[in-house]
Amino acid sequence: MIRVCTVIDLPPGEAVRILARVPIAVFNADGELYAIDDTCSHQDASLADGWLEGCWVECPLHASSFDLRTGLPNGLPAKRPVRTYPVVVVDDVVYVNTEAQQDVA
Amino acid sequence: MRTIAVIGASLAGLRSAEALRAQGFDGRLVVVGDEPHAPYDRPPLSKDFLLGTVDRESLALSDPDALAALDADWRLGVRADRLDTTTREVHLSDGSTLTADGVVIATGGAPRTVPGALALRTLDDAVALRAALTGGTERLVVIGAGFIGAEVASTARKLGLDVTVVEVLPIPLGRVLGPEIGAVCGELHLDHGVALRCGVGVNEVSAAGVVLTDGDVLPADLVVAGVGAHPATDWLAGSGVAVGNGVLCDQGGVTNVPGVVAVGDVARWSGQRHEHWTSAAEQASVAVRNLLAGTTAEVHDRPGYFWSDQYGVRIQFVGETHLYDEVRYVDGTPEDRKFAAVYLRDDVVVGVVAMNNARHFTRLRRQLGAAPLSTPAP
Numbered sequence: 001m002i003r004v005c006t007v008i009d010l011p012p013g014e015a016v017r018i019l020a021r022v023p024i025a026v027f028n029a030d031g032e033l034y035a036i037d038d039t040c041s042h043q044d045a046s047l048a049d050g051w052l053e054g055c056w057v058e059c060p061l062h063a064s065s066f067d068l069r070t071g072l073p074n075g076l077p078a079k080r081p082v083r084t085y086p087v088v089v090v091d092d093v094v095y096v097n098t099e100a101q102q103d104v105a
Numbered sequence: 106m107r108t109i110a111v112i113g114a115s116l117a118g119l120r121s122a123e124a125l126r127a128q129g130f131d132g133r134l135v136v137v138g139d140e141p142h143a144p145y146d147r148p149p150l151s152k153d154f155l156l157g158t159v160d161r162e163s164l165a166l167s168d169p170d171a172l173a174a175l176d177a178d179w180r181l182g183v184r185a186d187r188l189d190t191t192t193r194e195v196h197l198s199d200g201s202t203l204t205a206d207g208v209v210i211a212t213g214g215a216p217r218t219v220p221g222a223l224a225l226r227t228l229d230d231a232v233a234l235r236a237a238l239t240g241g242t243e244r245l246v247v248i249g250a251g252f253i254g255a256e257v258a259s260t261a262r263k264l265g266l267d268v269t270v271v272e273v274l275p276i277p278l279g280r281v282l283g284p285e286i287g288a289v290c291g292e293l294h295l296d297h298g299v300a301l302r303c304g305v306g307v308n309e310v311s312a313a314g315v316v317l318t319d320g321d322v323l324p325a326d327l328v329v330a331g332v333g334a335h336p337a338t339d340w341l342a343g344s345g346v347a348v349g350n351g352v353l354c355d356q357g358g359v360t361n362v363p364g365v366v367a368v369g370d371v372a373r374w375s376g377q378r379h380e381h382w383t384s385a386a387e388q389a390s391v392a393v394r395n396l397l398a399g400t401t402a403e404v405h406d407r408p409g410y411f412w413s414d415q416y417g418v419r420i421q422f423v424g425e426t427h428l429y430d431e432v433r434y435v436d437g438t439p440e441d442r443k444f445a446a447v448y449l450r451d452d453v454v455v456g457v458v459a460m461n462n463a464r465h466f467t468r469l470r471r472q473l474g475a476a477p478l479s480t481p482a483p
Contacts, residue, residue: 049464051471060421060463061412062383076120076386079168 004035004087004094015057017048020098024085027068029055033089034068035096037082041073047082106206106364106397107132110195111177112185113211114138115147116382117369119166120389121209122175128393134177135203137195139212141182142228143172148382150231151256152414156263157235161228185212188344190362207396210341210352210360210367211389214334214380219248221310222330225257237327238264245269246315246325248307250277252413254331255290258299259415269300269323271307271315283426283448286458289439290420296442297416336371336378351378357401358392364399366392374405381411408473418442421466424456424473432458436465445469452476 004010004018004026015027023038025048034055038046045061052058056065056074064078071081086097109125111118114136122136138144145164153159172179184198188208195203216224223234238245238261245261247254250272258268274280277294279287294301306318314324336351347353347361351373358366358374369385370378372392379388391405410423429448437444437460445465448456453476459466 045463049467051467058467060467076123079171 001095015048033087035085041080042078108205109207110205111209117385118211119144124390124393137180139184155260212337214370219330222328242327249331273306275304356404357395
């Protein structure tokens with residue numbers, strides 16, 4: 001488990017990037033917290049910098065969107081999913097369980 | 106339609122083939138490409154591929170399974186020489202003829218060349234250029250400070266070469282990004298020890314080096330020209346397809362000849378050629394829809410977007426910079442090489458540019474066309 005930040009530091013619509021073995025982006029999508037690989041599966045870009053809309057984040061470089069719940073892209077140019085990770089909140093602190101990565105494809 | 110020929114097997118051609126199948130075309134699909142390679146991604150050719158940090162396999166635009174699923178007849182290493190729109194025949198360089206009810210023109214562009222200088226457009230060009238850059242070359246002169254020239258200069262510098270860039274315009278990229286931001290791009294060269302000569306042309310490339318119009322000679326072991334590309338329309342001569350700095354199309358990629366559409370760098374949609382990766386990809390699905398519909402059922406009106414990676418800086422731009430009256434910095438400063446700015450016309454956002462600031466760029470691009478300007482959330 002990696003400590004991300006306090007709940008207050010991750011308000012709705014925001015994202016933070018943490019460095020685990022690989023960079024991970026943690027999002028607050030309208031109150032729900034999600035963690036996915038930060039690096040777009042298509043080309044080098046940080047998804048934490050992307051545009052968050054509902055449960056989707058749009059890559060800032062080429063506009064493929066990823067479903068925060070599954071890591072699946074909605075279409076080209078990205079073809080491969082990104083990994084997702086469980087997020088837990090304990091005593092108002094956000095943690096990501098990087099050991100329990102959830103491969104979807 | 107029973108047979109559709111896609112002429113061109115790069116990004117625009119591949120995306121067209123994919124769109125045809127995705128939109129339900131189940132007839133015969135033929136893709137003609139003059140290069141021998143399966144569709145590959147060109148942007149890395151001047152960056153990571155030239156540097157040697159990615160291999161050619163990673164350039165593939167599609168994987169073998171997905172390509173096979175398109176159920177297309179791939180004619181690679183074959184050029185389209187002529188289109189006869191009365192018989193609906195495409196004459197190929199291997200002597201064969203292809204008859205198709207529908208044609209997607211996606212032949213891209215051919216680089217303008219300077220005698221004595223290498224150009225960079227294709228994978229083979231990149232392989233040759235990489236060999237030249239890493240083969241003991243010490244002094245490189247790049248003609249043209251556009252995106253390709255700047256990226257080649259950046260990569261060569263990283264490989265340890267002594268690099269000079271020559272640009273005929275007074276400010277690099279001034280026409281694309283405007284003088285303010287163009288000047289910042291010019292400074293990137295200087296930041297990294299690359300010499301930049303602006304406002305001077307090239308007379309010739311000689312054994313001594315690059316001879317400039319002011320009489321100076323820049324000594325060079327290797328010269329690369331990045332001076333733009335012209336649309337590959339020669340093969341359409343006499344076809345009846347209207348051409349003028351590209352294949353003339355409406356806003357949906359539809360040409361003056363029924364059953365013929367054009368996409369990507371070769372296509373001039375409503376008077377404009379968008380020689381950008383994203384445009385090529387986006388236009389494909391629109392043009393294919395119109396080809397299958399037999400009329401302009403859909404138009405493409407998304408603003409032009411491009412990016413460039415040079416000297417460790419990612420530049421992103423969307424919109425257009427004609428007739429803007431102000432550049433306003435929204436976050437960061439040009440001195441930091443990390444900023445986001447908007448181009449305003451009458452206080453309406455007509456363009457967005459960023460250096461190393463994808464976060465603000467992503468948010469600001471949603472304000473295109475909006476007025477009055479509001480400040481994005483931090």
